Amino acid sequence: MVSFLRVLLFGVGGMVVAGAVWLVSSQDRLIYMPVLRGFTRSYPITPSYLGLDFEDIWLRSSDGVRLHSWFIKCFPDCKGPTVLFFQENAGNIAHRLEMVRIMLQRLQCNVFMLSYRGYGASDGYPSQHGITRDAQAALDHLSQRTDIDTSRIVVFGRSLGGAVGAVLTKNNPNKVAALILENTFTSILDMAGVLLPFLRWFIGGSGTKGPRILNFLVRSPWSTIDIVSQIKQPILFISGLQDEMVPPFHMQMLYAKAAAHNNRCQFVEFPTGMHMDTWLAGGDNYWRTIQRFLEQHVPEKKDDHSLNSAKGKSTRNISGL
Template sequence: MATWLKALAYGAGEIAVVSMATLVAFQERLVYVPVLPGLARAYAVTPSRFQLDYEDIWIRSSDGVRLHAWFLKHSSPVSGPTILFFQENAGNIAHRLEFARIMMHRLHCNVFMLSYRGYGASDGHPSQDGITKDAQAALDHLSNRNDVDTSRIVIFGRSLGGAVGSVLARNNPDKVSALILENTFTSILDMAGIMLPFLKWFIGGRASNGPKVLNFLVRSPWSTIDVIGEIKQPILFLSGLQDELVPPLHMRLLYEKAVEHNSHCLFFDFPDGMHMDTWFSAGDRYWRIIQLFLEEYVSLTRDDS
């Protein structure tokens, strides 16, 4: 019996060591995927391929990193807001152009698409602290433009972008009028056991069980569940129930946390929505929900009361 217990203890220790080594060496590669397998980091297409009027934007974050973005301009007089879009963790903004094109058409809005540091044409290497600075630089740029209604800047974040957008909305209640989250996780800590199942015994957030002894090693925890309850602006939650990457429960937990302190929260789920295609599979209902949310919570003109 003693030999068996000793072997078990050694085995657990080896797993812990492997877990620690994996976290220390590879965690950024798991959280941030600027280049999709088999594809180049460079943009495969630009907005001109979709006949979109756009402006190449170059800005610098507060720590000096040079960032690239596209400002997509609605062609007719704009009645909708300006959407500050934050993408998922994989690929670059070029892979989201079809979504942005439909968004502009359905919502009659401008769209600002930021390349995080290390993504697309932006310099640097991704990290939570760095991307938080990047998001702030993008919002500051929009807030200083004279060709947008700065009282109607809405953040839209999907997956990782939802974590980024939540922090930005929390930090800027006077600059952001509303927040839209789609298929966003409660935290990277909770996602660790999903991405690497053996880690679930050593790492986790509020939605996880276990001793969580390795949490201190995570450099990009992106704990949206701890941020969402501090956001005062209206929030729309869009959840694909067939999400194969982020368990739909995460979106429900975020909503339940938000409504404890914010009465201007709406939650909608989509039975056929997967992680990346909820906007496509849900069809007209998806866009109609967003339109009604904006009509209710985002003023149509600068002079609206």
Template sequence: MMEGYWSLILYGIGGILATSVGLLVAFQEKLIYVPVVPGLTKSYPITPARLRLLYEDVWLRSSDGVKLHAWFIKLAPDSRGPTIVFFQENAGNIAHRLEMVRIMLQRLQCNVFMLSYRGYGASDGFPSQEGIINDSQAALDHLIQRTDIDKSRLVVFGRSLGGAVGAVLCKNNPDKIGALILENTFTSILDMAGVLLPFLRYFIGGSSSKGPKVLNRFVRSPWSTIDVVGQIKQPILFLSGLRDEMVPPTHMQMLYAKAAAHNRSCQFVDFPNGMHMDTWISGGDHYWRTIQSFLEENRGVFNLDFNALIIIY
């Protein structure tokens, strides 16, 4: 009887693992990347023109030839303030962030470049970690070629998945980007798998997780931000909503600890009522003043030498 009982348990565990591997292999991109929110369409519901914003449709080619769309929104035709490269969360498209960006322009007196990742909005292709990293580089290369902005004042702002994207871009371009802002970003997709699917926590996870983590090898988009932030040289501002219902706030604390151990120019600010998507709303005036102060305090680091840069395509 006991042998049969243990056999059933082992078969059950094996079945869970087999099913989990199958789901990871077949559907992981659909779980990580959500270009179309249920009930909405892939197309943009509005454009910046609806909010009376001065903007330009930008079409790019990623390094692997995928056609990308972006909006470059300017505060004014002759604006020479900071240019913020905004990387969005994993669900929906850039149009869903326009109200936040409208306020960002007013409060920070900046320009904003909004990229549609491949497979999102009007961009072609299908999302993947390697592809989106290439897309972000194409966006930066485009900005560096422009003559109507102050290229020594480029700042990357990423929320959630966008923080993982922005962190990689900053690590790869320490001489082109002046600062990084991370909001409600995860340590890694491996760690998030254990949060969203607790029964897998023993079989999948990041460097701080316990267990054999045998499913890690099947994850194609690990987005291990915890391993990237420790290599970033630019100033970093961490914005954490303590009521984040998607990414545990401990993830942001771990990211800050890892970065601050190697980078003295790190700041961590939390917002007691901030949830995953509304920290910029619930944080109110304090939220915007925090970012404004960070940009002003680090203005001196935006003196990058672009005369020495050579862009190769």
């Protein structure tokens, strides 16, 4: 019996040590993947390849890191919403251009695409602290532009981008009008248990069973579940039920946590949507869902002339009754 307990303790101890070694040595490579297998870090295409007019924008993060981004306008005088799009953890912004092209057409919006530090043409190395600074630099740039309606800036994040977008939205209640989260995880702590199930007893978020003794080793926890409850702006949660990377219940948990504190939350499921293709699998319904959300929560402003005209019509109608 004593020998069995000794073996058991050694086994558990070995698992803890193995988990600790993995967290220290491999976590950044699993969380941040600027280069897809078979590709280079450079952009395979630019927006002009798809016939989109764009600006190359170079920013400086608050710690001095040089960042590259694309600002794509729907058309020269477009005053529709401006979507600040944050991508997933793998590849670069060029790999999202086909989706963005359709977004421009369907939503009649502008799109700002940021290359996180260490991604694409941006300098530096990715980290939670650094990418949070990068996102703020992108928003500050948009807030200072005079060719867009800065009251209609919408943050849209998918997967890791949702975690980035949630932090930015929470930190900027007066600059971000609304938030869209798609196939986003509750936290990297919880995702560690998804990627390596044996770690579930030693690492995880607030709802995880076990001692969570390895949490302190995670450099980029991205605890979105703790952020969404602090967001006051409208939030649209988009969940692909066939997501093979992030279990769909993560999105359900995020929605439940946010909706308990915010009555302007909406949750929409797409039965055939996978992690990267929910926008494609959802088809027309996907874009109509976002369009309705924007129309409800980020409506177009009427100019003074239109308002006065509307008031005049209203008065005449009343007087004619």
